[in-house]
Amino acid sequence: MALAIFDLDNTLIGNDSDYLWGEFLVQMGYVNADEFAAQNAQFYEDYKSGCLDIMAYQRFALKPLSEQSMETLNKWHAQFMEKFIEPIILPKAQALVDEHKAKGDRVIIITATNTFITRRIGLRYGIAELLGTNGEIVNNRYTGEVAGIPTFQEGKVTRLNEWLAKENETLEGSYFYSDSFNDLPLLEIVDHPIVVDGDDKLLAIAKEKNWPSISFR
Template sequence: MALAIFDLDNTLIGGDSDFLWGEFLVQNGYVNAEHFSEQNAQFYEDYKRGNLDIMAYQRFALKPLSKQSMQTLAVWHNQFMQTFIEPIVLPKALALVEEHKAKGDRVMIITATNTFVTRPIGMRYGITELLGTEGEIKNNRYTGEVAGIPTFQSGKVTRLNEWLQQEHETLEGSYFYSDSFNDLPLLEIVDNPVVVDGDDKLLAIAKEKNWPSISLR
């Protein structure tokens, strides 16, 4: 039995849930379309280049949540799952998750995207353990601020180490599947790093390090 860790965006799903949530808000008129869409696209480009200001981005992403009740957000997310996420669920990714479960591995997701967006997607894959960026909640509403350390780049390692200690788990025999060079800090500490539909930078590094590279598309 080992720990099998999955990145979410562009790994388990065929797109970026954070970016797509922004597109969902724009398409439904829940945010100022021109201003929000432009900022959303710029943050996504920053992420792909590796120079994302994670706190600035998370505050941007969490702000719309702070303007709605939890009940409204739940309705919105259900619509988002059906219209944006279901079409990019990957059968090969579902099969890989089930393969690890069948071996008795403990399966989890670690994603930089906030847990409001990602936890239901994890559940769609049958994964209940998820570490993501947490939005601060007070009086049953999001405040628009970040709670704790965002699960981005080295923050994924920090949060995972806290989880390992809490759960009395180790990384012996562990796997981590990811598409992004932003995940190098975590890829480098597991026993079995696996590149999934990797970006150009990560594919080059994987070739140097002889890491396996697969496609779930």
């Protein structure tokens, strides 16, 4: 039995759930369209270029959550799943998840996106274990602040190591599937780094390192 780790955005699903959540909020009229859409798009470009200020972005992403009750947020998320996530579920990704499970591997998602957005997407793939950026919750409401270390770049390694110690797991025989060069710190410590529909920077690095590259599209 080995650990099979999956990135979520543009790996297990065919787009970025964090960016799409912002688009959903704009389309449904839940946020100021012009201001929010422009900021959302700029943060996404920063992510793709590798210069994202993760704390600034997370506060931006968590602010709309802090303005609503959990009941309202859960209703919104059900709409989001139906309108934005179901169309980008990737059958090839599901098949590989199922294959790892059939071999007895332990499957986990590690994503920089906050857990409110991503946990139910993971469950849609039958993956109950997920490490994501946690929003602070007080009295059953999001505060708009980040709780702990964001699961981004080196933060993914830090949070994974904490989880490994807690679960008495190791990286022996481990796999990590990702599309993004932002995930290099984690790709470099697993036994089987695998690029999935990689960005140009990651594809170039994978070629140098002779890492396999596959597609779920």
